[in-house]
Amino acid sequence: MCMTPLAGNTSIFLAASPSTALATPTRAIVKVIRRQAARAIHLSNLYHNAYQGPLARKLAEISGMDRVFFSNSGTEAAAAR
Numbered sequence: 001m002c003m004t005p006l007a008g009n010t011s012i013f014l015a016a017s018p019s020t021a022l023a024t025p026t027r028a029i030v031k032v033i034r035r036q037a038a039r040a041i042h043l044s045n046l047y048h049n050a051y052q053g054p055l056a057r058k059l060a061e062i063s064g065m066d067r068v069f070f071s072n073s074g075t076e077a078a079a080a081r
Contacts, residue, residue: 045070 025033043049056068
């Protein structure tokens with residue numbers, strides 16, 4: 001979702017559910033899940049990890065925005081602005 005408040009600063013809010021339902025998995029899906037689980041299963045944004053920087057750069061590049069902020073909720077994201 002893209003929001004532009006009265007101040008004129010545009011923000012993109014992405015939400016992810018902690019659980020995702022999958023139907024009968026294919027071999028390709030199982031392979032990807034196993035590979036990812038060997039790297040990390042859950043990463044909190046409260047602590048630095050090796051994936052945040054590259055992801056932030058990629059999101060900024062794709063969105064055309066100059067900053068990326070990871071938060072736990074929309075309230076935190078709004079407060080960080």
